Amino acid sequence: MRIAVLFAATITAGMMAGLFYAYSISVMPALRDADAAVFVEVLQRINRAITNGWFFLCFAGTLVLAATATVLYALSGPGKVLVPTAIGLGLYAGQLALTAGLHIPLNNALDAAGTTDPAAARRAFEPRWVPWNHVRTLLCTGSFVSLCWALVQA
Template sequence: MDGMEAMRVFALVAATITTGLSAGLFYAYACSVMPGLRTTDDLTFIQVMQRINVAILNGWFLLGFVGALVFTLAAVALHLPDDGHRVLPAAVGALVCYTGSLVVTRVVNIPLNEALAAAGEPGRIADPVRVRGRFEARWVRWNTARALLSTAALGFLCWALVLHCHVAPN
């Protein structure tokens, strides 16, 4: 395996792993965290979400979240030469889908998280029903969208690895 080949494999594997981490996070929210919180009272819901939104901002989260974009971009760039074109459509598909999940995160989920934080200490919120009502349904709906987008990106990256390794699917 030459140097270019090794870099391509590394980029594809790293993109697949980090995208899988992000897709798994969004999937966990969609399938367990938010359904689990659905039945809690408003103050508990707000308190838990505020705490999660603070705790999630750490290096391990950023490694997956940002790494997925960086490694997928690298995989696309490394497959641009003529000898990498076979993999390029799948890698670009992954990049488009993952970028879509980032756009949803930046345009919808982060502003909702910031609004929830700005509501203040849960015990001091005058109308917790209103605060939760402005957050929950919209956040859940758009989290599902980013879960689907990042899962599609993961699928594209898996397909890119299959194509790269010249393995014919059964």
């Protein structure tokens, strides 16, 4: 059961890393030269579309699975698996804190801005959201790599 939980945590961490990476290398660069109204409308649509059960399953599921794997290996597993599993959990928790503290409030503010002043909404959103998305991409990637290493050790 420990390996199955660790495997599921690894897969979901990889999926989240891939999602944030896709924003870093394709979505946000594609919108960089778009008109402010288009930029705001597209991101508002994405924010509505991404709020679904499949996203939440990976977004929250990674934390639950990684925490469960950490506890299982702490209780009765090889110590060489516990350390990278705990590191993976910590990195993923850091990503969640960043998302909750910065990205979700920025997304909500962008949604609340509506279409009245898209240029102002974009200025308040893009310069902060984009670079910190790179950071959460790195956090998720580090989590994925750590969990992969734990699987190799298991």
